[in-house]
Amino acid sequence: MDGPIDYGRYDRGRYCNYWTLDGTIQRELRRIYPDEEFEWAAPRLERFGRVVGHTIADNADSVDRHGPELHTYDRNGEVSNYVEYPTELRETERLAYEAGAVADSFRPPPGRETPLSYSHYFGMLYLLSYAETSGFVCPLAMTAGAAHVLERFDDGSLAEYYDALTSRRHDELIEGAMFLTEKQGGSDVGANETTAEYDAETDYWRLTGEKWFCSNIDAEGTLALARTPGAPDGTAGLSMFLVPHGDPDAGVMTRARREAFDGPPPAAALNDQYYRRLKDKLGTTNVPTGEVEFRETSAYLVGEEERGFKQMAEMLNLERLSNAAAACGIMGRALLESKIHAANREAFGQPIEKFPLVRADLVDMAVDHEVATASTFEAVRYFASRERARRVEEGTVEAAPAVAPERAYRMMRLLAPVVKLRTARMAIETTSYAMELRGGDGYVNDFVTNRLLRDAQVLPIWEGTENVLSLDVLRALEREAAHEAFAEVVDEQLRRVSHPALIDARELVEAEYHDLLGAMAELAQADEEFAQLSAKRLAHYIFDVFTSALLLAQAEEELEAGNGRLALVARRFVTRELAEREARGITSNDRFALEQFDPIVRFAPVDPDALDTPTK
Numbered sequence: 001m002d003g004p005i006d007y008g009r010y011d012r013g014r015y016c017n018y019w020t021l022d023g024t025i026q027r028e029l030r031r032i033y034p035d036e037e038f039e040w041a042a043p044r045l046e047r048f049g050r051v052v053g054h055t056i057a058d059n060a061d062s063v064d065r066h067g068p069e070l071h072t073y074d075r076n077g078e079v080s081n082y083v084e085y086p087t088e089l090r091e092t093e094r095l096a097y098e099a100g101a102v103a104d105s106f107r108p109p110p111g112r113e114t115p116l117s118y119s120h121y122f123g124m125l126y127l128l129s130y131a132e133t134s135g136f137v138c139p140l141a142m143t144a145g146a147a148h149v150l151e152r153f154d155d156g157s158l159a160e161y162y163d164a165l166t167s168r169r170h171d172e173l174i175e176g177a178m179f180l181t182e183k184q185g186g187s188d189v190g191a192n193e194t195t196a197e198y199d200a201e202t203d204y205w206r207l208t209g210e211k212w213f214c215s216n217i218d219a220e221g222t223l224a225l226a227r228t229p230g231a232p233d234g235t236a237g238l239s240m241f242l243v244p245h246g247d248p249d250a251g252v253m254t255r256a257r258r259e260a261f262d263g264p265p266p267a268a269a270l271n272d273q274y275y276r277r278l279k280d281k282l283g284t285t286n287v288p289t290g291e292v293e294f295r296e297t298s299a300y301l302v303g304e305e306e307r308g309f310k311q312m313a314e315m316l317n318l319e320r321l322s323n324a325a326a327a328c329g330i331m332g333r334a335l336l337e338s339k340i341h342a343a344n345r346e347a348f349g350q351p352i353e354k355f356p357l358v359r360a361d362l363v364d365m366a367v368d369h370e371v372a373t374a375s376t377f378e379a380v381r382y383f384a385s386r387e388r389a390r391r392v393e394e395g396t397v398e399a400a401p402a403v404a405p406e407r408a409y410r411m412m413r414l415l416a417p418v419v420k421l422r423t424a425r426m427a428i429e430t431t432s433y434a435m436e437l438r439g440g441d442g443y444v445n446d447f448v449t450n451r452l453l454r455d456a457q458v459l460p461i462w463e464g465t466e467n468v469l470s471l472d473v474l475r476a477l478e479r480e481a482a483h484e485a486f487a488e489v490v491d492e493q494l495r496r497v498s499h500p501a502l503i504d505a506r507e508l509v510e511a512e513y514h515d516l517l518g519a520m521a522e523l524a525q526a527d528e529e530f531a532q533l534s535a536k537r538l539a540h541y542i543f544d545v546f547t548s549a550l551l552l553a554q555a556e557e558e559l560e561a562g563n564g565r566l567a568l569v570a571r572r573f574v575t576r577e578l579a580e581r582e583a584r585g586i587t588s589n590d591r592f593a594l595e596q597f598d599p600i601v602r603f604a605p606v607d608p609d610a611l612d613t614p615t616k
């Protein structure tokens with residue numbers, strides 16, 4: 001990208017290419033893909049960015065107005081569990097799956113001998129989130145998650161389901177879902193009461209119980225947790241099952257098989273369960289979320305009995321990173337809409353982007369988007385490295401991972417909850433301000449800002465609330481000794497930083513990093529009550545220090561390559577989050593947002609020699 005981008009050329013963040021307009025995701029994916037894979041995948045990302053910016057963006061708005069509908073009974077009074085989907089949603093589904101958004105990371109795409117890394121899936125999901133802000137993104141992420149679980153834990157007996165989950169052909173496709181939450185417990189999954197009994201006559205397990213929040217309710221590849229007879233209480237007693245939507249005796253109910261029925265499939269073609277109702281939600285209208293009663297429902301055991309929660313944790317890692325990638329994509333869209341509006345809307349005789357306060361807000365929104373995306377895709381890099389190491393061991397890919405598996409696992413384990421919780425919060429802030437920047441129109445459904453905010457609001461809730469994730473950070477430190485890997489990584493990153501324009505910021509981060517290590521050590525000794533009380537602050541502190549070091553190391557590389565833009569982004573973030581400023585900086589005469597508006601907001605390149613080299 002040569003920049004600066006003239007956002008005044010556009011009249012809204014639509015009918016454009018979300019890949020070519022987003023220098024941030026281009027930089028991050030180039031950084032984390034294996035080199036050869038990036039060159040190969042870039043044209044696919046470019047094509048997908050265009051499709052999302054056109055057809056999928058239009059479809060998403062339309063489905064938001066008329067979402068999926070549930071018909072519980074058919075006209076003869078038989079249970080029908082029929083979800084009627086708008087044709088626009090089916091079109092979006094076809095476009096996304098056939099573009100390889102899931103398949104490419106699991107099976108060799110045409111023209112290649114091995115699948116792409118998991119990073120590609122997260123990159124495609126990010127682009128999709130520019131339009132499908134937490135709607136259809138949810139089923140897509142659960143399809144990838146279910147495939148991930150089967151790849152890791154199934155002994156091959158569910159191969160038909162795996163093949164359908166990873167299909168790039170729409171007619172052969174099925175989607176995934178995950179049913180954990182019950183009325184008495186979402187965060188407290190160990191409180192699950194659904195039971196599973198083996199039926200020797202049919203060789204199926206029979207599930208009985210109620211699930212309270214079931215997104216993508218009629219998925220054919222649903223993974224659910226249930227307790228087998230005699231299993232212990234709590235999470236240790238949970239097993240994982242695959243619950244088909246269709247009658248499993250008839251084989252996998254692919255899209256083609258569903259469409260072969262004229263209208264709703266007859267009750268005899270369905271599994272024995274009952275979809276009570278769909279939730280009437282604030283947003284995420286594009287995904288049907290409902291309540292399900294299992295009534296001796298046929299199911300297959302996945303992996304080993306009583307290993308369900310551990311297996312589900314692997315899916316949750318992927319879902320939490322998907323949540324973070326979606327948050328970054330939503331922020332990207334909100335930012336794009338805001339930049340375009342600010343360049344075009346006039347008030348008091350000039351475009352509103354000329355006003356100092358608007359400039360400062362846009363600079364900070366852009367910095368937040370950079371920070372969220374860099375940290376999320378670094379976590380994705382660790383996740384993808386670990387999975388690549390596994391695939392190398394299994395002989396399905398050859399090229400070695402970028403990071404050794406043990407470090408990759410510990411870093412992913414720490415960063416998945418940290419980036420999920422922080423990016424979710426940032427997405428709400430960014431979409432809320434994007435709405436305000438549009439003025440009164442922003443609050444009206446004719447404009448996409450309304451949906452962006454409604455959809456973003458789910459991000460801190462599903463896949464674990466901010467509190468629950470903060471407690472998970474404590475567990476990662478205690479059980480996986482994640483702080484050891486963290487300390488090594490931050491040390492290495494800071495050691496790479498030597499450019500005079502970054503030295504002050506590096507010193508600030510170093511000081512905070514040592515304080516953070518001290519805080520981690522103290523909390524490890526603290527009583528449980530106090531450790532929990534501090535967990536959220538600790539998670540955010542980890543985010544700030546980790547991301548600062550990461551950005552500085554990346555900025556150093558970019559400076560060596562001749563561009564100082566990221567150095568400005570890194571300095572802004574470090575100053576904003578870590579520096580102590582007298583009178584909150586009001587008297588500092590800091591005009592950063594005015595002077596650096598073009599590089600940060602419009603991607604104008606920055607000559608490294610033109611950067612000042614501040615000293616404290």
Ligand SMILES: Cc1cc2nc3c(=O)[nH]c(=O)nc-3n(C[C@H](O)[C@H](O)[C@H](O)COP(=O)(O)OP(=O)(O)OC[C@H]3O[C@@H](n4cnc5c(N)ncnc54)[C@H](O)[C@@H]3O)c2cc1C
Binds near residue numbers: 178214
């Ligand atoms: C649109 C939508 C779709 C969803 N889809 C699915 C789905 O497909 N599958 C699925 O399984 N679930 C789904 N969920 C459910 C979601 O994952 C849960 O709602 C969430 O995990 C919280 O659980 P809960 O609702 O039982 O709240 P609770 O667990 O009752 O939590 C209530 C509050 O207490 C806090 N809290 C709980 N425990 C602690 C603790 N130990 N320390 C501090 N604070 C605590 C929480 O942070 C929260 O603020 C969906 C939810 C929504 C909104």
